[in-house]
Amino acid sequence: MGIIKIYPYYQKFAKDFEKKKQEIVVIAQDIEVHHIGSTAVRGLGGKGIIDIMIGVKNWQGVEKLIAGLQKIGFEHVHPKEKGKIFLSSIKESGLGDFHIHLVIIGSAAYKNFLAFRDYLQGRSKEAENYFKLKLFCYKEAKGERAIYTKMKTSYIKEILKKIRYAKN
Numbered sequence: 001m002g003i004i005k006i007y008p009y010y011q012k013f014a015k016d017f018e019k020k021k022q023e024i025v026v027i028a029q030d031i032e033v034h035h036i037g038s039t040a041v042r043g044l045g046g047k048g049i050i051d052i053m054i055g056v057k058n059w060q061g062v063e064k065l066i067a068g069l070q071k072i073g074f075e076h077v078h079p080k081e082k083g084k085i086f087l088s089s090i091k092e093s094g095l096g097d098f099h100i101h102l103v104i105i106g107s108a109a110y111k112n113f114l115a116f117r118d119y120l121q122g123r124s125k126e127a128e129n130y131f132k133l134k135l136f137c138y139k140e141a142k143g144e145r146a147i148y149t150k151m152k153t154s155y156i157k158e159i160l161k162k163i164r165y166a167k168n
Contacts, residue, residue, distance in 0.1 A: 003143040006135060007048035007095055013039035017050050020098055024054065027068035031056055032105060036113045038134075041120045044127045046134060048095035053113050055105035062102065074100055083109050115163045116156060130155065 017035040024033050032055035038046030056062055066077055066087070074087040085102040103109045120127040133155055134148075141147035 002145045004047050004138070004145045004148060005095070005143065006045060006138045008045045009039070009041075009043050010048070011042075013048075013050055014042075016096065016098075017052065020050070020052065023072050024052070024069070027072070028056075028065045031065070034114065034117075036101070036117050037099075040117050041127050043124060044120060045131050048097075050096070050098045051101065052098060053101045053103060053110070055103055055110055057105055059104070065102070069100060074098070083107055112160055116159060119159055119163055126159075 014035070017039070021033045021035075025031070032053075034040075034053045034055070035050070036053045037049070037051030038044045039048070039050045054065070056065065062085070066085070069087055070077070073089045076088045076090070078086040078088075083103065087100040087102070089098050101109070101113065103113070120130060134152065137148050137151035141151060
């Protein structure tokens with residue numbers, strides 16, 4: 001599954017996202033492009049991978065979008081799973097690489113990505129606690145991506161539950 005590293009937050013992540021977004025928006029119309037993940041939260045360290053969510057209205061014509069994304073370097077297309085299609089620029093990603101999550105606008109995945117990002121962006125103390133958890137998970141998992149990701153999942157689910165509860 002791969003070994004990861006944890007990096008501090010770098011301000012250049014936001015600029016790198018904006019540059020990549022400009023490349024993406026010319027590929028297709030009627031899409032939404034959002035910066036998600038740790039690099040979208042000022043001060044939050046993580047794997048240093050810039051996660052981009054592309055929202056589409058439906059899956060019709062998505063092959064054309066994927067072909068366009070492949071032309072700008074997203075050669076690795078992973079099968080649709082849990083309502084999303086995942087693309088990466090290289091097989092084993094690291095600092096400064098990009099990941100794309102293709103989802104349907106308004107889907108659970110779409111809402112969860114934005115809700116979690118927005119929650120952490122508005123709560124620096126919570127983002128700091130999340131980073132501490134990430135460091136703990138990284139050490140416990142000895143850098144193993146799958147174990148690290150699994151260890152963080154319950155925290156993410158708990159935050160999403162808290163967000164849903166607050167809305168009701």
